[in-house]
Amino acid sequence: EVQLVQSGAEVKRPGESLRISCKGSGYTFTAYWITWVRQMPGKGLEWIGRIDPSDSYTYYRPSFEGHATISVDKSISTAYLQWNSLKASDTAMYYCATPIVGVRYAFDIWGQGTMVTVSS
Amino acid sequence: SELTQDPAVSVALGQTVRITCQGDSLRSYYATWYQQKPGQAPILVLYAKNDRPSGIPDRFSGSSSGNTASLTITGAQAEDEADYYCNSRDSTGNRVVFGGGTKLTVL
Numbered sequence: 712e713v714q715l716v717q718s719g720a721e722v723k724r725p726g727e728s729l730r731i732s733c734k735g736s737g738y739t740f741t742a743y744w745i746t747w748v749r750q751m752p753g754k755g756l757e758w759i760g761r762i763d764p765s766d767s768y769t770y771y772r773p774s775f776e777g778h779a780t781i782s783v784d785k786s787i788s789t790a791y792l793q794w795n796s797l798k799a800s801d802t803a804m805y806y807c808a809t810p811i812v813g814v815r816y817a818f819d820i821w822g823q824g825t826m827v828t829v830s831s
Numbered sequence: 832s833e834l835t836q837d838p839a840v841s842v843a844l845g846q847t848v849r850i851t852c853q854g855d856s857l858r859s860y861y862a863t864w865y866q867q868k869p870g871q872a873p874i875l876v877l878y879a880k881n882d883r884p885s886g887i888p889d890r891f892s893g894s895s896s897g898n899t900a901s902l903t904i905t906g907a908q909a910e911d912e913a914d915y916y917c918n919s920r921d922s923t924g925n926r927v928v929f930g931g932g933t934k935l936t937v938l
Contacts, residue, residue, distance in 0.1 A: 817878035
């Protein structure tokens with residue numbers, strides 16, 4: 712079964728660091744880009760950025776560049792989204808997704824989501 | 832958002848509804864459509880010109896004209912009540928953008 716499995720919910724304080732993960736299985740992990748998507752409470756979907764697991768090349772939405780970092784460890788088929796200094800405004804559900812269907816922005820496989828809560 | 836959707840649309844059970852998505856990048860790239868129900872991850876329902884992943888009912892179809900893409904549900908069912916999002920590449924082609932989403936209510 713093709714799937715992405717994400718790490719569990721996190722509760723952090725402002726200024727803390729965090730890394731969440733997304734592990735792929737059931738397909739060739741390096742063949743398809745991994746995308747991260749944010750969904751703030753009660754709001755819509757926002758594309759954060761993507762990584763090519765074969766060469767770790769990344770591309771970000773401008774508002775996320777410099778604040779969050781996407782990385783990958785292809786040896787364990789896992790992608791990461793990390794922050795060095797969280798803000799309360801980072802509170803959101805974060806999804807990873809991948810386009811196995813073959814169109815690079817048609818995400819047919821999604822992780823279950825990781826809820827990140829940042830609160831003092 | 833570079834893609835614009837109506838915030839809310841309603842449809843009577845069994846009737847046909849069209850959800851639209853507007854943006855300049857749609858002149859160059861197809862829209863992709865997702866369904867999201869409360870507490871769940873999004874599900875891909877339509878991609879490319881008018882392709883449906885396996886398991887998506889054929890009452891879901893797509894079309895495009897100029898800068899507007901449409902998702903049509905022919906014979907809406909109660910289980911179709913959800914939020915629907917479009918996405919595509921942005922105008923540079925290098926990034927991805929999502930529309931703001933449309934909340935579909937089936938009456």
